[in-house]
Amino acid sequence: MEVNRYDNKLQGDGTVQTTVIDWDEFRKTVKVGDTISEQTRTLTVTDKVYELTASGQHFVIHIYAQ
Structure with a gap:
């Protein structure tokens, strides 16, 4: 399975959480x-x-993403 990294911008404090997960979990x-x-x-x-x-x-x- 391919692994992808995506950033989930947390609302409120301006920090970015980076997580490495597989596509199914993504x-x-x-x-x-x-x-x-x-x-x-x-x-x-x-x-x-x-x-x-x-x-x-x-x-x-x-x-869907752009």
């Missing part, structure tokens, strides 16, 4: 407004959408 914990720091750019999560699979037994999480 999809569960990321919130709209979080920033994703890559080597050459920083993205902000604009939407998080849950979609049921055709069987209705599982779901897919779509993360």
Whole structure:
């Protein structure tokens, strides 16, 4: 599994918390407004959408960032 680093800007005190997690955990914990720091750019999560699979037994999480 690929590991990703993302920054979650904590509201109020201006500090940035950096966490290293795998993609499955990232999809569960990321919130709209979080920033994703890559080597050459920083993205902000604009939407998080849950979609049921055709069987209705599982779901897919779509993360949109710009």
